[in-house]
Amino acid sequence: MHAGMSMITLQGVALQVVRRGKGAPLLLLHGGDGPQDPLPFFQRLTERFDVIAPTHPGFAGSKIPEHFDSLEDLVYLYLDLLDGLELRDVVLVGFSMGGWAAAEIAVRNTSRLSKLVLVDAVGIKPGDREARDIADIFGMPSPEVAKLMFHDPSQAPNPAAMTDEQSTVLAADRIAHAMYTWDPYMHNPKLRYRLHRIDVPTLLIWGASDGVVPVAYAEAYRALIPGARLDVIPNAGHQPHVEQPDLLLEHILSFADR
Secondary structure (H helix, E strand, C coil), X not given: XXXXXXXXXXXXXXXXXXXXXXXXXXXXXXXXXXXXXCCHHHHHHHCCEEEEEECCCCCCCCCCCCCCCCHHHHHHHHHHHHHHCCCCCEEEEEECHHHHHHHHHHHHCCCCEEEEEEECCCECCCCCCCCCXXXXXXXXXXXXXXXXXXXCHHHCCCHHXXXXXXXXXXXXXXXXXHHHHCCCXXXXXXXXXXXXXXXXXEEEEEECCCCCCCHHHHHHHHHHCCCCEEEEECCCCCCHHHHCHHHHHHHHHHHHCC
């Protein structure tokens, strides 16, 4: 436990939540790289928002509940979190698999949301059965994954520089990431037919160099959400919060202030 972190129990599930900052509520759903609260981007976000950042169960040393077996479990967990905290007019921001979860939340219920931001989100399959719309990051060597994930692969975490404890957490994060996203791989076949239900202003933000889900994927996603717009960030891959945090923040603030 550290500053701003608390444990919230929802339907028997113990959820780690970091809450920091003042301003409009912003629910931040992290991607497969894990919680963002140690990053400078997160600190900057707390200067403008009341940031509520849960850790997906299974990440950062937390436990996966026995009955969890898909991303849908996260979706209903976070719907319960919104209700439990009695949040209103929330800016919902999701990254990668967290973006997928955010989209799934929004197609179910937007009554507590004011805006939706999807950052390099997965979750749909625009192409046919044979098309590889999303890179198989679990089946590639780490150096190849880094080339897909980052505009500058030197920004990727270096396993050789990690402590044993950090390596153990990373391995557990990878297991949790796969559990939530593996079958079907990184998408819900039905989500594309439900995105029309999203009735809050929606912004997609994408790294221009994303090799996991390229900008063409983002354009297909945007076309399925009524009135959504797409902003592309240069010199960034799948994790613009790491490579271009200031630019990413500018896009989020500009959208939130509209």
